[in-house]
Each structure stands twice: as structure tokens, then as C-alpha cells.
Amino acid sequence: MAILKALFPWGPVFFGLGFLAPLIASLMITLTITAPFGLTEIQTGLIIGGSWGLVAKFGGRWI
């Protein structure tokens, strides 16, 4: 339980990497959006999802 309490505040970052990243990659493939800078779709997803998660964690909101 102590580990969970320590990890819980980082939930948005885990969510960004664990769910949003593959979701963004899937959306890019479905909508045929080319990833920038020679990145793959999942790399793009991890950058966007992880960054968004950090913003949500420190800013307190996703939108």
C-alpha cells in the first residue's frame, strides 16, 4: 500500500505513457498522419503522452 501511495501522484504520467501513447499511435495510423522528425508513431505517442501526463501531474488538469 505504501508503494501505491508513492506511485499514485504519478498516475497521470503512467496513464500518458501506458494508455495515451499507444492510443495516439493508433490514431495516427488510422488517420494516416505521418510522424514528424523521422519518428515512428509509437515514439511520437510516447513523447506526446508522456509530456501531456507531466503537464497533468504538475498542472493538476488534462484540459
Add this chain to the structure above:
Amino acid sequence: MSIAEVTGATGLDKDEERRLYHEEMAIARKYIGPFPVVMALWCFSNLLCWFALWPLVIFDVIPLWAGFIIATANVALCYLPSHEAQHSNYANPGKPLRWLNELIGYVSTIPLVLPFKIARYTHMLHHKHTNDPKLDPDYEVIAPTWRQAVMKTIRRMQPGFPNSYGTVLAENTDDPAAQRAGLEGVVQSLAYWGILCALAWSGFALEAAFLWWLPRMVGTVYISLFLSWWPHHPMKETGRYRNTRSFTHKLGNIVAFGMEDHIIHHLHPGMPLNRNKAAFRELRSILEARGCRLEDHHA
């Protein structure tokens, strides 16, 4: 305006109070008794529909957008059968069908990811302290208009906004029921996030997003608006006969999930939702004599 305790504010004498009370209870008893078959069927048919969407969408039997619309309806509809279980309306403790009551409580809200024990614990507090700013776990929904209530629910879903149910559990850590509810909540939430992530990394990210993640958010807003905000707005009064109102919604009672008669539920929580309207019609004159908030206008 401060909270007004208005029970008895209609100036009824004791004999009249007693007569109205006995009449009210006699009518209510007629609707409370039988097993709520409709609500039980509602639970399992809704859940079956939601589960069926997954293979139907994954194997392209129906398009994802259609699955999203149906799943959103499923999420919005899944709370009310569990709500009956929270009140033990399928079977009280010690009765033969108690297992069914608890089963419905647990499984009905799987699409909503609302842990049953947390729902029951906080909902009982809501009934006990309706509209009390400090003690009613649902008080956070308060807002001047329904549009603002929607925006507030979206704000409440953000990670920086304190979770009112979590706060209630944290304030009652010496209560074993709160401890158990909290533990079940942690397990269910971790399972939800784990399943979402596993689906997403297995190539089903769009299905996970459009059949569960997004419908859950839309459904939460809908439930919060129609089950919490609308029937209790403006949340200024406490007291058995004034803390909840009846109203007429311009889109109808089905869209409002039967909440037009939510006052009946607060007066008689043992009465299943699908009998509230008939009971309201029969109880109306008594509620008028009691000075209840019967607001028959389009909101």
C-alpha cells in the same frame, strides 16, 4: 441563503402530521414490496449489451462510432440497478437472494468503474446528510445552472481536483466499512487502468478508448447531472420533505433517468425506481400538504 431546516415549516399540527404520515406510509408500502424484476433485468441486459460490443466492434460487425454511442448509453444506464442494490432493494441482509443483491451491486457498474462498496458507503451518507456542504459526499456537484454543473463535473475529473468520495473514506479510516470500500476501490481502479493499458498495447487502443474510456467520461457527466444536480438543485435546504424536488424535464422522464420523481426515492429509498412515478401520482396530495418542492415546470 443559509441552509434552512424546514421540516414542519408548513405549520401542521401533530394530529395532521400523524394522519399524513400514516397515509404516506400506507401508499408507499404498496410500491416497496415486490422484487424489482425490471431493475434486475436492466442490470444484466445492459451489461450483456456492453460486453457484446467488444467482439462486435473488434470483428467489424458494427462500426466503432456506433459502438461508442451504444457504450456511452450503457455506461450512463449502468448506475441505477446498482443504486437499488446499494439500498438492498433486491434482498436485505440474511435473505435468500442477498447474493443476487450484492452481485448486481458489483457487476452493474463495471462499465462505469464505480466500486460498489464505495458507492454504497457514500450514498448512505448522501441520504443521511443531503445538501449538507460538509457531510453530503455529493455536494460538490452544486452549480447555479446545468451547464455549469457539466463544466464542474469535468473539472472534478481532473487529477488536481480533490476526489470527494476519497476524502470521505480518508476521514473515516477507523470505520472497517470505509477501509473495505477503499481497498475494493484501489483494486478496481488498478484493474481498470491495467486492462485499458493492456488493450492499448495489444493493438486495441481505439476500441479501449471508444468503448470504455470516453464513454465512461461522458456517462459520468450525464449521471452527475441527472442523478445528483437536477433533483437536488439548488441544494439549499435540508430536511426530509425539502431536500429533494420533483420537476418536469422538457426532454422527458426517460432522458432524466426517472429523476423527475427523485423526491419519492429520498422519502422511500426502498421503493424501486420504476415504481416512483406511480407512487408520486398517488402521494402527490400528501406531498403538497407537506410543502414539498413540486416544481412542475420545464427546467
